[in-house]
Amino acid sequence: MALTDKELKKMIKGYMEENSPELADEEPVISVESYEIPEGVARKLGVSLPKSAKTVKVLTYKKMVTAEDGAKLPIVTRVTVDEDGNIIKTTGN
Amino acid sequence: MNFREISIGEKITDSLSKRESKGYLVRVDANRKLTIDLRGPAGQDFDLYIKHNEEASTLKWDYKRVTTKADEIITIEPTSAGSYYILVYAYRGSGQFSLSTEVPLQDVEIVPSQQIKGTLTASKEALYYLIKTKEGQKITLDLNGPLNADFDLYVRYGERPTNINYDFKSYSGSSKEKIIIDKAKRGSYFIMVYSYRGSGEFTLSALPLEEAETVELIITSKEKLRTKYGQAELGQIEAKIADYINALGTAGIIAKLAYVDDAASLSPYGLSPVDSDSPEKIKELIDGLEEKLNPRHILILGGPSIMPFFSLTNPAGFDGDRIVHSDSPYASRDSDYLIPERSLGRLPDAKESELPFFLTLLSAAASRVRRADKVSFGMTANVWTDASQAVYVPIKNAGEILELSPPVRHGDLPVARLNRKGYFYFNLHGGEDTANWYGQEGSSYPVAFTPDNIQDAEVRNAVVCCEACYGANIVDKGVDEALSLKFLAKDAACFVGSTKIAYGPIEPPSTEADLLVLKFFERIKEGLTFGDAFMKAKQDFARECLAARSRLDMTEKKTLIEFVLFADPSSKMEEA
Structure with a gap:
């Protein structure tokens, strides 16, 4: 059975507390992304790609922080998980 | 440790006890694609570390895969000639594993x-x-x-x-x-x-291709320049463009100037003026001019108030950027704008009161010789030290170190530290409404670099790459309000940066902005022009992402479209 959003957030909370503590308490936006490669990309690069599109869920954590000089800076962490809630990629700005 | 040599295509079977490691090495030619595939026992955690021409360890590596599973795969493309040292480490558990390497036949x-x-x-x-x-x-x-x-x-x-x-x-x-x-x-x-x-x-x-002619297409808006600067000032700009065209001619490049909104400059090609506010119409015009002229390079003259960026939907929604300012569609021949096919760069102007900046930029482009010492300066937010070290490799010389912020702040950098550097690399934070770039350690974000840092610095002909969010944001910015413009005002030859929020890893392997900048530095070091290097870097980036995971995810797509090149695309770095 696919994980609910609530279950996902709970699973990822521990990871965020350890790796991005400044964002761990932020409420993430959960989105579904499908990795379809446009035909033009494959053609231009001369590669062949699998026809099936992979679907994953992405939890985006975001907040604005204040720098030393008062400037507002965006801080974002995106956690990509598979259908079982396994983290397959994390990235930040 | 003894690293046992294995052959490409050979699959070996071995075993590890808990916390034990074993080493192997493969010899590879340059410019190949090397895949190293580790299959370990179920339920255990084995890790893979790779180092080029040196023994790998858990502390010294160029590539690593350290998930919580015993199966790991690393793809390296393109390879450098030599030996890749492979370390297999049993982080948790023990058991048998197999290790194989592959270099598929490819062109x-x-x-x-x-x-x-x-x-x-x-x-x-x-x-x-x-x-x-x-x-x-x-x-x-x-x-x-x-x-x-x-x-x-x-x-x-x-x-x-x-x-x-x-x-x-x-x-x-x-x-x-x-x-x-x-x-x-x-x-x-x-x-x-x-x-x-x-x-x-x-x-x-x-050997250098003998072409019927090498053409550079220069494209801009006459009416926008006239409206922004005035009729007399337009004359000054046109005089500088004429000098630039003559300089290109001396270098064997035939430059063709096309005003998107001027019938006289387009009628020789059977084309008509277009709406200069419409990037889509301008792109159609560029496509039409390319059919007539077959340009080797395309130069967009002016910032977004003269020649608009495309405003593309942000692939990585929910990060706060609704749209992404991009030149990618101009560099593509079709609507699949993720992958560029043209050598294309932009020389931007700034606010209307800063005409001298634009004139200086055009004069510098006309000088054609962008020679600089190959020494470099690099600066990173402390939290990204390991990731930035991997990107710094192609431009780093012996003894050069990355500045870490903190502890280094903008006031700690003497001008002498920045003078006469041929390469600048920045992996810092940035904001939409600030000119400064910032370090990070924990929840501390000190000011790391400001336009004042280069006010008196000698950075002529430098190649500058910046991963900061909004590092190349020049919309409604003056020279002292955007470090990208400040570097160009100080005669830097090239600035590569992001117009919106940019992404990257905390540690290697390089992904997103780290990977793109790494590929750009590698291509610049091969001696390519700025336009060719930028185009190839994006192609290399996409190939590497697809080779690793058979996909381009949303932050990778955003990276491709948000990074822009502020440089004459036909010019290149000449190392003194």
């Missing part, structure tokens, strides 16, 4: 003036390359192999040659062969280097 692209090295390890072996050509070009291919062997050269248009099916062949009794194609067809010529007898290293070069 390596060779570009004009490039020399590629390769190795044929036995008789009757072959390696494949390809070169992209334009209609009517003259191609000269030179092969030089070992004296005691007999290597042959085959070329075929549109597909790989064989010993039987080819369009051109050079096969003496030696390893020195040459093929000249007087009038190439537009497309790709596939090249086979074949060892008829013997083995050894060889070089293959594509």
